[in-house]
Amino acid sequence: MAALTSAVVLVGILCVLDLLLTIGVIKKLREYGPAGPAMEPGGGMTPLRPGEELPAFTAVAVDGAVVSRSSLPDGALIAFLAPHCEPCRAKLPELIAYAAAEPGGRNRTLAVVVGEPEECERFVRELSPVARVVVEPRGGSVCEALRVDAFPATLRVRSDRGRTVVSGHTVDLAREAAPR
Numbered sequence: 001m002a003a004l005t006s007a008v009v010l011v012g013i014l015c016v017l018d019l020l021l022t023i024g025v026i027k028k029l030r031e032y033g034p035a036g037p038a039m040e041p042g043g044g045m046t047p048l049r050p051g052e053e054l055p056a057f058t059a060v061a062v063d064g065a066v067v068s069r070s071s072l073p074d075g076a077l078i079a080f081l082a083p084h085c086e087p088c089r090a091k092l093p094e095l096i097a098y099a100a101a102e103p104g105g106r107n108r109t110l111a112v113v114v115g116e117p118e119e120c121e122r123f124v125r126e127l128s129p130v131a132r133v134v135v136e137p138r139g140g141s142v143c144e145a146l147r148v149d150a151f152p153a154t155l156r157v158r159s160d161r162g163r164t165v166v167s168g169h170t171v172d173l174a175r176e177a178a179p180r
Helices: 002-032 086-101 121-127 141-145
Strands: 058-060 066-068 077-081 109-114 132-136 153-160 163-168
Touching: 058 132, 058 141, 077 086, 086 109, 086 121, 109 121, 109 141, 121 132, 132 141
Parallel strands: 077 109, 109 132
Antiparallel strands: 058 066, 077 153, 153 163
């Protein structure tokens, strides 16, 4: 009988220990969210959702123009690219064609090229005639403010009652670049 009582007490202690460990895991999951630690480059930031207000940001384009949330026109496209990213290199011609066909000129497309300045030269050279181009390091201020840590990425923005909001992420550059 003493052995049975000892076994029941041991199982009870193990259950309490398991419960405490489970509570600890749940607390960590709530802290990190579904995508991992927030605001850590490469850590799986939660992207801006359609309808969510675009956070304030300011950057200087390679041509010296100051770019900010308030400088983006209604319907602007923000594209994030990195020279070391193969899909980005593949999308570059589509983005250039899209931006060239966009009514309103180069102010309607903001290209954020992420990497060291010397490795970004080709992207800057090809995008500058058709888009405002900002070069920043990984985890730079625009990427951090707009919660982008994977490339290529696009954000379409629109004006909504005096606010600038995200209207979508998926932009079919080839289809939208077709004559309108």
